[in-house]
Amino acid sequence: MRVTIKDVSRVAGVSIKTVSRVMNKEKYVRDETRRRVEAAVAQLNFSPSLAARTLAGSRSFQIALIYDNHSPYYIHAIQEGVWARCRAEGVRMLAQPVDIASENLAQEIGGLIDETHVDGVILSSPVTDAPEALAELERRGIRFVRISPGTNHAITSSVFMDDAQAADDMTMHLINEGHRRIGFILGHPNHMASDQRHYGYRRALDRAGIDYEPDLVRPGLFDFASGMAAAEELLKRRAKPTAIFASNDDMAAGVLSYAHRMGLDVPQDLSVAGFDDTDLAQLVWPPLTTIRQPTRDLAYAATGLLFGQDEGAIHQRLPHELMVRASTTRVRP
Amino acid sequence: MRVTIKDVSRVAGVSIKTVSRVMNKEKYVRDETRRRVEAAVAQLNFSPSLAARTLAGSRSFQIALIYDNHSPYYIHAIQEGVWARCRAEGVRMLAQPVDIASENLAQEIGGLIDETHVDGVILSSPVTDAPEALAELERRGIRFVRISPGTNHAITSSVFMDDAQAADDMTMHLINEGHRRIGFILGHPNHMASDQRHYGYRRALDRAGIDYEPDLVRPGLFDFASGMAAAEELLKRRAKPTAIFASNDDMAAGVLSYAHRMGLDVPQDLSVAGFDDTDLAQLVWPPLTTIRQPTRDLAYAATGLLFGQDEGAIHQRLPHELMVRASTTRVRP
DNA sequence: CTGTTAGCGCTTTCAA
DNA sequence: TTGAAAGCGCTAACAG
Numbered sequence: 001m002r003v004t005i006k007d008v009s010r011v012a013g014v015s016i017k018t019v020s021r022v023m024n025k026e027k028y029v030r031d032e033t034r035r036r037v038e039a040a041v042a043q044l045n046f047s048p049s050l051a052a053r054t055l056a057g058s059r060s061f062q063i064a065l066i067y068d069n070h071s072p073y074y075i076h077a078i079q080e081g082v083w084a085r086c087r088a089e090g091v092r093m094l095a096q097p098v099d100i101a102s103e104n105l106a107q108e109i110g111g112l113i114d115e116t117h118v119d120g121v122i123l124s125s126p127v128t129d130a131p132e133a134l135a136e137l138e139r140r141g142i143r144f145v146r147i148s149p150g151t152n153h154a155i156t157s158s159v160f161m162d163d164a165q166a167a168d169d170m171t172m173h174l175i176n177e178g179h180r181r182i183g184f185i186l187g188h189p190n191h192m193a194s195d196q197r198h199y200g201y202r203r204a205l206d207r208a209g210i211d212y213e214p215d216l217v218r219p220g221l222f223d224f225a226s227g228m229a230a231a232e233e234l235l236k237r238r239a240k241p242t243a244i245f246a247s248n249d250d251m252a253a254g255v256l257s258y259a260h261r262m263g264l265d266v267p268q269d270l271s272v273a274g275f276d277d278t279d280l281a282q283l284v285w286p287p288l289t290t291i292r293q294p295t296r297d298l299a300y301a302a303t304g305l306l307f308g309q310d311e312g313a314i315h316q317r318l319p320h321e322l323m324v325r326a327s328t329t330r331v332r333p
Numbered sequence: 334m335r336v337t338i339k340d341v342s343r344v345a346g347v348s349i350k351t352v353s354r355v356m357n358k359e360k361y362v363r364d365e366t367r368r369r370v371e372a373a374v375a376q377l378n379f380s381p382s383l384a385a386r387t388l389a390g391s392r393s394f395q396i397a398l399i400y401d402n403h404s405p406y407y408i409h410a411i412q413e414g415v416w417a418r419c420r421a422e423g424v425r426m427l428a429q430p431v432d433i434a435s436e437n438l439a440q441e442i443g444g445l446i447d448e449t450h451v452d453g454v455i456l457s458s459p460v461t462d463a464p465e466a467l468a469e470l471e472r473r474g475i476r477f478v479r480i481s482p483g484t485n486h487a488i489t490s491s492v493f494m495d496d497a498q499a500a501d502d503m504t505m506h507l508i509n510e511g512h513r514r515i516g517f518i519l520g521h522p523n524h525m526a527s528d529q530r531h532y533g534y535r536r537a538l539d540r541a542g543i544d545y546e547p548d549l550v551r552p553g554l555f556d557f558a559s560g561m562a563a564a565e566e567l568l569k570r571r572a573k574p575t576a577i578f579a580s581n582d583d584m585a586a587g588v589l590s591y592a593h594r595m596g597l598d599v600p601q602d603l604s605v606a607g608f609d610d611t612d613l614a615q616l617v618w619p620p621l622t623t624i625r626q627p628t629r630d631l632a633y634a635a636t637g638l639l640f641g642q643d644e645g646a647i648h649q650r651l652p653h654e655l656m657v658r659a660s661t662t663r664v665r666p
Numbered sequence: 667c668t669g670t671t672a673g674c675g676c677t678t679t680c681a682a
Numbered sequence: 683t684t685g686a687a688a689g690c691g692c693t694a695a696c697a698g
Contacts (some may be wrong), residue, residue, distance in 0.1 A: 002674095003676065004674095007498070014684080016677095017686080018683090018685075024677085027683095029684085033683085045443070046447075047389070047448045048675080048676070049387075049447070049448065049450065050384070050448045050449055051383070051387035051388045051449075051450060051675080052388055052675035053675080053676055054384035055384045055674090055677090055690045056675075056676040056677040056678075056690055057381070057676075057690085060384070061518070072410075073406075075405070075409060078407075079428070079589075083430060092448075095428045097424070107378070110380070111380040114336070115380045115382065116383055260593055338691065347667065349669090349671045351667090354668085361667050362668085363668090366667080381692070382690085384692085385674090385690070385693085386675045386691080386692055388675065388690090388691080388692070388693090389674055389693040390692075390694075559668080
């Protein structure tokens with residue numbers, strides 16, 4: 001039924017061990033032998049059984065991607081990045097949603113590792129910061145890499161973007177367009193990125209000699225509704241901001257929605273800026289100024305770390321990229 | 334190192350075969366024996382190796398979900414549904430993106446099956462209609478189920494929603510609100526759902542005794558841009574439609590965006606209706622009337638078919654659900 | 667109801 | 683540079 005290594009060895013006229021050597025790209029195989037084996041593999045259309053390789057060997061050619069995130073766009077970007085790198089490495093990706101609030105989080109992750117023999121694990125936010133998950137992984141001594149962890153970047157391999165610099169750049173961009181009253185909507189308090197972005201916003205104002213006004217900074221929860229609510233508060237002020245910078249794309253979309261409802265012309269009456277993991281914001285309203293979050297690239301890099309590339313770096317800080325989607329209008333003096 | 338079935342058998346004082354019986358919930362194990370084994374399993378925190386089970390047995394406890402769809406929302410919904418059912422069945426889901434335009438599509442799918450020994454395959458659109466993929470699957474005689482296939486529903490197990498009835502219901506809903514000039518935006522010509530929805534629209538008009546006006550029907554491609562373009566054409570007419578019904582949510586979002594740009598008040602000046610796989614449309618503009626597409630449920634049902642539940646049904650037609658998100662205003666007479 | 671024996675398809679180890 | 687033998691951790695097919 002199934003084509004096995006034995007069939008290949010028979011056709012190629014070598015031992016199964018030699019076929020194994022070729023499949024694993026080992027040295028010490030004569031060129032001509034290798035070619036014969038490769039021909040047989042192609043002829044029989046042989047794909048080795050992962051189960052057998054896993055059982056006999058020390059690798060499973062599989063890694064797990066663990067997440068508990070309900071943003072489809074985010075998950076998609078993460079999966080894409082991990083998947084692309086896995087593909088390049090000839091490894092399979094096991095996508096594993098979990099519930100970080102679950103009592104048995106550690107057990108679930110442990111069971112996954114035992115059952116599948118995965119060679120490594122990628123953690124995406126917020127599983128990156130679930131202590132039970134981290135403890136279980138460390139107890140087992142399995143390789144793992146965290147993507148955009150909220151805390152303790154240094155304790156393990158992790159990748160993340162330079163959030164402070166990104167927010168600084170965006171704020172400076174708005175300042176350069178003439179804005180002086182720039183509203184800011186904070187991110188979810190649980191996420192370390194929120195602090196970083198807030199810090200970057202403030203640092204840019206400082207550098208430009210603009211006073212930091214606490215009234216122009218409103219709380220948010222990284223979702224559409226809190227973006228709308230924050231916009232409402234900001235736009236009710238006597239001294240309206242001329243620009244609003246939201247800490248993520250969902251909130252920026254909320255700001256846009258509120259602005260439209262109020263009959264404001266964006267970007268004539270109000271510039272709206274945000275981060276962008278996705279094409280969500282662009283979809284909602286094109287004239288939005290966004291900083292592209294390199295989620296996919298982060299995931300790609302994280303997976304590379306798992307495979308031992310870039311061994312030197314304990315963690316990597318990836319650059320951000322300022323993308324002005326459409327020109328925001330300069331504020332009239 | 335690893336806890337194996339042997340360790341469990343030693344602790345429980347039985348043979349490994351008995352442990353195997355308990356793990357597989359076979360009959361013919363004395364209750365007390367079963368309990369002893371279960372206690373040992375719990376004590377040692379034993380999770381059987383999938384690789385070993387796969388190699389020795391006839392099942393792999395894994396299925397593959399194959400897709401080539403670039404809508405994050407859609408993929409997410411599909412994954413969620415498949416995943417939920419897999420979890421209930423104690424089976425792992427292998428998410429496998431592919432490129433249906435690839436030369437080696439069949440080979441890739443074949444390789445996946447050989448490597449992983451998956452017990453079955455779920456196909457999501459548009460892989461559901463890639464002849465090479467279907468041929469490969471049939472050649473191997475592996476179980477597979479298609480979700481919302483574009484064509485040939487009957488040739489294999491498949492699940493899909495009742496698109497014609499959904500479109501009929503939505504159209505009737507608009508008619509009941511007093512609308513007589515209802516614009517319709519067609520879906521992508523490659524998708525069978527497009528025809529179905531068009532048919533449902535027309536059938537409802539017929540029943541209400543409203544003439545079908547070809548001018549009120551514009552082509553679309555299931556994306557934001559084509560929705561905007563179609564809206565532009567429809568709203569330039571001398572006899573503007575009072576409502577526009579788009580064949581999917583992305584296009585409905587495009588209609589809304591264009592309406593806003595034109596300063597139209599939705600739903601005062603124009604009712605906008607669409608299908609909704611996602612919360613995208615709601616996000617863009619809440620006062621949208623939508624029919625909820627049961628994507629997640631379809632995926633869940635498809636996976637059930639794969640596991641042999643509902644054996645009788647070759648294919649299943651799932652109901653749709655009309656969800657009026659916010660009241661559309663009645664048209665003044 | 668329970669146990670014994672023989673593999674599944676590979677890699678590892680060791681020898682040639 | 684190649685091959686033979688011994689498992690990896692389970693389940694299938696039998697015996698009892």
